[in-house]
Amino acid sequence: MIDKAIQAITEPRRRDILHLVRDEELTSSAIASHFDISAPAISQHLKVLEEAGLVVVRRAGTKRFYGIRREGFAELMQYIESFWDHSLLRLKEAAEEEERRKHGNNEQ
Amino acid sequence: MIDKAIQAITEPRRRDILHLVRDEELTSSAIASHFDISAPAISQHLKVLEEAGLVVVRRAGTKRFYGIRREGFAELMQYIESFWDHSLLRLKEAAEEEERRKHGNNEQ
DNA sequence: CACTTAATTAAGTGTCAACTTAATTAAGTG
DNA sequence: CACTTAATTAAGTTGACACTTAATTAAGTG
Numbered sequence: 001m002i003d004k005a006i007q008a009i010t011e012p013r014r015r016d017i018l019h020l021v022r023d024e025e026l027t028s029s030a031i032a033s034h035f036d037i038s039a040p041a042i043s044q045h046l047k048v049l050e051e052a053g054l055v056v057v058r059r060a061g062t063k064r065f066y067g068i069r070r071e072g073f074a075e076l077m078q079y080i081e082s083f084w085d086h087s088l089l090r091l092k093e094a095a096e097e098e099e100r101r102k103h104g105n106n107e108q
Numbered sequence: 109m110i111d112k113a114i115q116a117i118t119e120p121r122r123r124d125i126l127h128l129v130r131d132e133e134l135t136s137s138a139i140a141s142h143f144d145i146s147a148p149a150i151s152q153h154l155k156v157l158e159e160a161g162l163v164v165v166r167r168a169g170t171k172r173f174y175g176i177r178r179e180g181f182a183e184l185m186q187y188i189e190s191f192w193d194h195s196l197l198r199l200k201e202a203a204e205e206e207e208r209r210k211h212g213n214n215e216q
Numbered sequence: 217c218a219c220t221t222a223a224t225t226a227a228g229t230g231t232c233a234a235c236t237t238a239a240t241t242a243a244g245t246g
Numbered sequence: 247c248a249c250t251t252a253a254t255t256a257a258g259t260t261g262a263c264a265c266t267t268a269a270t271t272a273a274g275t276g
Contacts, residue, residue, distance in 0.1 A: 010118040
């Protein structure tokens, strides 16, 4: 799922869509009105975002309201954070390495 | 830059590369040895990651050591967080909306 | 049920980016 | 300087994916 989420936010128009629905639920056609690409294109983007767990749909008659799915972004954040956290370890080691180098060792 | 960073982490092999260099600096060839794609392919991936600000290079003779660049991931996290934070607002509004609906209103 | 509205699915097309091999750059070593 | 090692740049190929228009599904309304 994290794979799909990252894949999903890559496409710039999908990020624009996410910005639009970030603060309020919008229908497919309301979203489409903000772009100059066809409605089916928007629909396809929404499908990708939904399958990535980044948006949710709420049906109301013939309309479908799309909105942000916070859990999806939580997963994404955790993923990004994992690089940050692990690299802290490396940073510590690098500092020690630096220390050793100052004292006359050559790496490799 | 955030565009490039997101673009960069989309490609699965680049994420694998990031995992490899997350805890220790590695040379291009050391990284390449973990995959069954050609060295130039790895080199091209590393270039993308560097231009996205996600890795840094340290030259040492003919070797080039690649490692994580934490600031790049910080930017990424902030971007993802922005969706999370803003959606909190929406969540609050949604709760109020829900309240209104219970009291007999129909949305649209 | 015929018609409208909202949106999707289907089918086909063009572009781009992830690879390939070959050639080149760059640093070091006898 | 010739040779080796490490890595990149160059040039060309292929597949995926973001579009398009046309057709279809689904819900509601006279």
